[in-house]
Amino acid sequence: MFTPIGSAEATITIFLDGRPIPARAGETIAACLMRAAAPYFRTTPVTSSPRLPFCMIGHCFDCLIEIDGVGSRQACLSQVCDGMRVRTQEGPAAIVGGQTQ
Amino acid sequence: MNIPTKPMLSGERQDALAVDADVIVIGAGPAGMSAAIELASAGCQVIVLDLQPTPGGQIFRALQSNLEARPSTDSLLAALGSAYNAGRTLIQQFRATAGIDYRPETTVWDLRADGTVGWLKGEMAGYLRARHVVVANGAMERPTPFPGWTLPGVMTAGAVQTLIKAGRLQPEGQIVLAGTGPLIFLLADQLRRLGVRPALIARTDRFRDKIFALPHIRPAGIPALLKGLGWLARLRLAGIPMRSRVTELKAQGRDRLETVSLTVAGRGMELSCDLLVVHDGIIPAIELAHCAGLALEWRESDASWRPKTSQDGKAQMAAGPALTSGPCRIRISGDARQIGGADAAVAHGRHAAKAILAELGRASVRPPVGAADQTATDVQRTMAARPFIDAAFPLGLAAQLPDDTTIVCRCEEITAGSLRTSIHGGATDMNLIRGVTRCGMGPCQGRSCAVTLARLLGEAATRTPASPAPFRARPPLRPLPLGALAKLSGLDPELAEVVSLEDKPEAALGGDTNG
Known part of the structure; x- marks a missing residue:
């Protein structure tokens, strides 16, 4: 859906669900994953529908993703760091040490 | 319900509260940058809180880094054209002005009319207070x-x-x-x-x-x-x-x-x-103004709210009990006040700053006769195209309210049909509908659904309410990690002050009300 304008200059690496993805220092996680053609960032808690970023400026919260172990962070407002581990979120969050209903 | 009230702070006491700056500006787009430059150039201490990593707002987003990355970004800059490159001088001036304490990647999650601002940066959070606050957090797409x-x-x-x-x-x-x-x-x-x-x-x-x-x-x-x-x-x-x-x-x-x-x-x-x-089209981002208890007006032609402000951006408190005492210390500027685009935002930021300088008694040498209202004239001139644009591009995709199967609340996936059922069942208030259906209760806190729900209520109303009230907004307006909350700095002076134990909920006194 999106392709780099000019050369991508990806010099660092982040990991999406364990898969290495080249990233450019200074870009947002959302931009990086859109370039990598991630099919979705999360599935919704209610109907498990896939979502990608919609507004890209922090209003819609559709780009929520797990970043370095912290869930539901806005990928459009977070910059990439070398070695960052990002995970897609599936459905409702699980309660740590318990079960969701 | 018996709501305990707190004694009002006297005017003297209010002035005695420590401030961290003369002015806090929220947002570093055209309005925020221009207000900050004007204020700091006149000797004010200005703190600028910006959600983005570099100044520019959405219109000049990443302009600085794209300029620094030349020549590899030449084709990008050429494609974005003059509308984008026009921000260069303003950003340079903002960076070069002494007295601006620019804090990028900072989220504002609380705002009060007394000039208190809750901020979050990474894992650090706190409160700041200033004599004046300029809200320049811009707009969102309808x-x-x-x-x-x-x-x-x-x-x-x-x-x-x-x-x-x-x-x-x-x-x-x-x-x-x-x-x-x-x-x-x-x-x-x-x-x-x-x-x-x-x-x-x-x-x-x-x-x-x-x-x-x-x-x-x-x-x-x-x-x-x-x-x-x-x-x-x-x-x-x-x-x-x-x-x-x-x-x-x-x-x-x-x-x-x-x-x-x-x-x-x-x-x-x-x-x-x-x-x-x-x-x-775009509509003002009202969450900060609304959280601070400021008055909003619903505009049917724009199908959106905007804050009630005077020409220099001064906001007014909404009717009803206020969380804070003393005068309202907030001005709203740029698209957050009234949609007008970058040039209008620059002009209004400067105009709002002049008004603040006058209130602080720091207005520069009296301008020559005839030029006294230069900033006001600039605001008018830069807004001149708006009436035509508004008339030429009326509400389009949102003109018809969605059919029953269409999702209104993206977060909780609530359809227009469920909202209409709730409304036909007698709900007349957005907060009640939020409680019953969860519409507006997801992570975006109603940013994407509030205007549509207000219109669905209007569609069903036998007599149109003067101005529909949006979902009540409470801090934190954006996610605040518990770790950051635990380490909160610059603790809100009003919260830190124990007036009496009677204003504490029973649970805090050892009672177990919730089982």
């Missing part, structure tokens, strides 16, 4: 609920522009642009320069809107109109297919967008599509 608008592959025009500016990415594949307003033509022209040809520009506006808008043309607005006509002419010359009077837009697909269907002048059409870009 939410446009239509069937399929939550599918991956549907994005707003602003989102695509952000991906171009900050992501250095361009869309590819079969692209459809749908909606109305200058931004969609600007984006289409920028795409054209990048060599990207949209399959269709589906316009909701009609030729007759332009005819009706003609009486609104003002001489000072003509340059903006010529710019718009230039975009249209270049798109036509490039042979990019364009249809107007588009209605009944639908995005279809299983796990992502596959096809778009729409009606053009009564005839249905369907085309395969990889990216559907929608835009229906």
Whole structure:
């Protein structure tokens, strides 16, 4: 859906669900994953529908993703760091040490 | 219910509270930057809190880093054109002005009328207080609920522009642009320069809107109109297919967008599509003003709220009990006050700053007679094209309220049908509907659904309420990690002050009310 304008200059690496993805220092996680053609960032808690970023400026919260172990962070407002581990979120969050209903 | 009240702080006490700066500016877009430059140049201590990593706001997003990355960003800068590159001088001036304490990547999650601001940066959070606050947090694109608008592959025009500016990415594949307003033509022209040809520009506006808008043309607005006509002419010359009077837009697909269907002048059409870009004008971002208890007005023609302000941006408190005592110390500037675009935001930021300087008794040497209202005149001049633009591009995708099966609340996936059921069941208040249906209770806190729900309430009302009230907004307005909350600095003086134990809930005194 999106392709780099000019050369991508990806010099660092982040990991999406364990898969290495080249990233450019200074870009947002959302931009990086859109370039990598991630099919979705999360599935919704209610109907498990896939979502990608919609507004890209922090209003819609559709780009929520797990970043370095912290869930539901806005990928459009977070910059990439070398070695960052990002995970897609599936459905409702699980309660740590318990079960969701 | 017996709500304990707290004694009001006396005026003397209020003044004695320590301040961290003369002025806190929220947002570093055109309005915030221009206000900060004006204030700091007059000797004020200014703290600027910005959600973004570099100054510029959304319009000049990542301009600084794109300029620094030249020549590899030359084609990008050329495609974005003068509307984007125009921010260069303002950003340089902002960076060079002494007395501006710029704090990037900082989220504001609380605002109070007494000048207290809750902030978050990384894992650190705290409160800051100033004698004056300028709210310049800008605008958002009007939410446009239509069937399929939550599918991956549907994005707003602003989102695509952000991906171009900050992501250095361009869309590819079969692209459809749908909606109305200058931004969609600007984006289409920028795409054209990048060599990207949209399959269709589906316009909701009609030729007759332009005819009706003609009486609104003002001489000072003509340059903006010529710019718009230039975009249209270049798109036509490039042979990019364009249809107007588009209605009944639908995005279809299983796990992502596959096809778009729409009606053009009564005839249905369907085309395969990889990216559907929608835009229906922009509306003020009201969450900060609303959280601070400021008065808002609902404007039916814009289908949105905006804060009630005086010409210099001074906000007023909403009727009813206030959380804080003393005068309102907030001014609202730029698109957050009234949609006008970058030039108007720069002019208004300066105008608001002048008013603050006058209140602080720091107004520079008296301006020569006749020039006293220069900043006010600039505000008027830069807004001159707005009445025409508003009339020429009326509500499009959002003009018709969504049908019952369409999702209104993207977070909780609540359809217009469930909301109508609730409303027909007797609900007349947005907070009640939120409690019953969870509409507006998801992570975006109602940013995407509030205006639609307000209109659904209006649709059912036998007598239209003067101004529908949005969902009550409470801090934190944006997610605040518990760790940051635990380490909160600059603890809110009013919260830290124990007035009496009687204002504490029973549970805090050892009672177990919740079982």
